[in-house]
Amino acid sequence: MNRVRCLVLNAALGPLDYRVPEGMAVEAGSVVECPLGPRTVIGIIWEAERLPGAEVPAEKLRPLRGILPVPPLPAPLRRLMEWTADYYVAPLASVARMALSSGGALRGPATMIEYRLTGGMPERMTPQRQAAMEALEHEQATIRELAGIAGVSEGVLRGLVNQGVLEPVEVDCDRPYDRALPDFARITLNPDQEGAAELFRAAVRARAFAPFLLDGVTGSGKTETYFEPMAEAIRDGRQVLVLLPEIALTEAFLARFAARFGTAPVLWHSSLKSTERRRAWRSIACGDAQVVVGARSALFLPFPRLGLIVIDEAHEVSFKQDDGVRYNARDVAVMRAHFEHVPVILASATPALESLAMAENGTYAKIDLPSRYGAAELPAIRTIDLTQEKPGRGAWLAEPLVAALEERLDRGEQSLLFLNRRGYAPLTLCRNCGFRFQCPNCSAWLVEHRFSQRLACHHCGHETPPPATCPECGEPDCLVACGPGVERIADEVAELLPDARTFVATSDTLNSPGRAAEFVAMVEGGAVDIIIGTQLVTKGFHFPDLTLVGVVDADLGLEGGDLRAAERTYQQIAQVAGRAGRGDKPGEVLLQTRHPDAPVIAALADGDREAFYEAETDARRFAGAPPFGRWAAIIVSSEEEDEARDAAQRIGRARPDMEELAIYGPAPAPLSLLRGRYRYRLLINARRSAQLQDIIRQWLGALDHPAGVRVAVDIDPYSFV
Structure with a gap:
């Protein structure tokens, strides 16, 4: 009988076994629909030997309901998902969800209707219609997406459709991207750049794991240098992934990329419309997308022919995810290159101390660009x-x-x-009674933003207009900005x-x-x-x-x-x-x-x-801090403060007594209330020799908590709030 093990995208469940119906062909990595109670859920077929699970009698197995029309997730990606779940003490299902982050991409080829302005005018102009038409110039998207762009209701836009101001356009969801041309434009490199570029090109041709730290001063031309191995990978029919720390950097990078390769790369970030995410995901999965530029989540896209990974500004803190699966994209990118057997370039003018330590011990090959390109000099x-x-x-x-x-x-x-x-001032208070404006959901002050006339929390997004009088004493015109x-x-x-x-x-x-x-x-x-x-x-x-x-x-x-x-x-x-x-x-x-x-x-x-x-x-070595020791955090939260404190204290009392660990806390987090949840933290300082993740799994796995309590583990934390 054809039995398969399936990873369903529910972190609360372990792997489940199913029966493969006659005539259905599946393999490891296939994305399938399977029954779970009365529902149909999405799962991934996994190697049974790599995913332990309870043996279910054959007669109790339920059949798979279908296989989705996407290529199987490649084996190197599945190994990366396993490593990420293990290292960051996260459910494998939560990691897998990141790889299948575009639900629309899983449904096969399709067309859809988008809308754009026709240039016509409505019979009656209202302020909302006027604002919408101004905001939607040169835009084309679904009604829902256009409503979000214009900041109006869908009803306003449907009225514009009825009056011929917006017209429907049928769009092929999977239309191909323009091809990048590796020899579209050649840039003259200086000797340092050319030497580095040739090392990178050779590594791409070798098709083997090779981690590089490209350490170049600001303005040294690091981007032009790593464009050369990208061109080599394109010539070889391989795919390239470039990670950038900020969406705002994308446009500057795109202009330089287009000048070198004749077209824009494929983008992947949170600001993409759902249709753009679907198109990008399917193009990547079938191997057509040549170069993908994205934020950290692009790391889990299903590349079948990856040939090179580049992490630009590799020192950036924003590569660390601070909720959900708390991974560091810089480190996970190196592991993906390891599993894919490809080179990876970490580019930075100010490398992280951990990266420099890896270069010093020979794990990374360090390439230096010590001077600025051309006549420019450091300031x-x-x-x-x-x-x-x-x-x-x-x-x-x-x-x-x-x-x-x-x-x-x-x-x-x-x-x-x-x-x-950001904003006008970090703290606003009443000069009469001293009242401070605090977020109702977080233990943080509201920040005054005068451009938008609002008081805002930079942690949860809560906003309120500045009041005319002090909420505490009622004094008018008494608010003062501090800092x-x-x-x-x-x-x-x-x-x-x-x-x-x-x-x-x-x-x-x-x-x-x-x-x-x-x-x-x-x-x-x-x-x-x-x-x-x-x-x-x-x-x-x-x-x-x-x-x-x-x-x-x-x-x-x-x-x-x-x-x-x-x-x-x-x-x-x-x-x-x-x-x-x-x-x-x-x-x-x-x-x-x-x-x-x-x-x-x-x-x-x-x-x-x-x-x-x-x-x-020297300071890190003395403190046993990374890269000489290990850090991990345990964050306990609940909507009830007593519940959070009691759970944190239970965890603290159950702490392992081991010579290679120092455990601090529990204590209220510096940001003790965040998005309506009370938070306590424990900090672990471990020697490099400690099996830190196994210790944490055994420690926390023996404890039960009320349903309202969440316990999160942060390996190699960057945020301590």
Whole structure:
């Protein structure tokens, strides 16, 4: 009898056995429909020997209901899913769900109806119709998606369809993408770039696992260097995956890619419409998609002919997923390359300490690009001591920085002010009674956003308009902003330099690839004099006329309990400093700080990266922190505070007593209420020799908790809130 083991996409269930009906042909990796109680669910056929399960008598097996019209998930991807589930102590079904993340892609070839503007006008114009027509210029999508883009109800758009303002268009859901041409344009590389590119090309031809750390200063041409092995893979009929840390970086990358290969790559990120996700997934699964550029979730797409993986800005914290399956895309990408037997390139100007350690012990081959491409030189960096050069009352920019901005404005050059804090002010309070505006769902203050006239929580998304009177004492016109955000810096610039054209660049204003493209076009076209931005502008952008970078608060990242604070601060400031002087004009970086002698700030000012990494390495070694030890976190949460605390204490009492582990907590999390759930944390510090995941599985597996309690495990945590 034909019995198969199936992984169903339900994390609460183990593997289930089914009978294969006569005439149905399945293999490991096949995506199938199977019965589960009265429902039909999706599952993946798995090798029985790799997925232990209870033996069910043959007469009790239920038959599979169908096989879905998609290629089987390749064996290297299945091995990656197993490794990810094991390493990150996550259910295999939760990992598998990421690989089948486009439900529409599983239903086979299809056409669908999308809508676009005809150029006609409605019989009666309303404000909603006017807004919709303006928002939908050059857009084509389903009614639901267009409603989301325009911010109106579907009923408004259906009224426009009835009046001929929107017309239906039948679309082939699986139309092919334009082909990338490996020899469309050749770029002249300098000797360092050419040497690195040839090593990468040879690795692609060898079709073997080969991890590289491409360590190049900002502006050294890392992207052009790894374009060459991408071209080699395309010539060989192989697929390429490029991971980027931010959607906002996509448009800048696309322009450079199109200039080199003659067309855009296939995109994969959360802002894609459902039809675009379906088309991309099916093209990737059948091997037609040549180059895929995506966020971390692209790592689990079903490539059948992968030939190269590139992780750009490999040090970025945003490669770490902080909910669901808490994986680090940088590390999982290296493991996918291992299972696929392909090279992987980690590119960064400020590599993570863990990556440098892997290079030092010979696991990664380290390739250096020590100088900028062409005539560009690294910018001069100097500090402004805010204890000596104090800004005026209610101001945040010191006189030397303001003078430097004026000088660039007079010369027709561009400047960038960096402050990693969105909104106008991080805290709003009543000057009469001291009332502070706090999120009702999180233990966090509401951040004032004056551009959009709202108070917002940056953790759960809760928003409310600023009230006319204090909710506590009823005093009118009494709200005061405490501390600066980028919007407040923009107001200060407008007062000091009224003729300067500014642009505030944050995830609020660059929340889609299209808006990011508009921003790039404005800056490149000379329509912006001063950019005021958050970490979104620290990487990926190349503006030749930008010659000054001012860091408003270089000490900001050192605050709080982040165990990687010094490294993150160094990386962030070094990256934003790298935006200056990327063309023929020399660049300058000014760091406003109250602690100019702090090791991080001093290393940045001296341009002594090695001294910083050496000091940070010694500190990590002393603390048994990564890469010399292991960290893991256990996060316990519930909608009831008592329930969360009791569950955390039960876990704490059951802790293993082992010499190779130090376990701290449980204690309330720094962000003790998040999205309506009370949170407690335990932190584990383990020696490298400890079988950490097995220990955690045995520890937690012996405990039961109320239904409302969630227990999450975070291996190699990056967030400690």
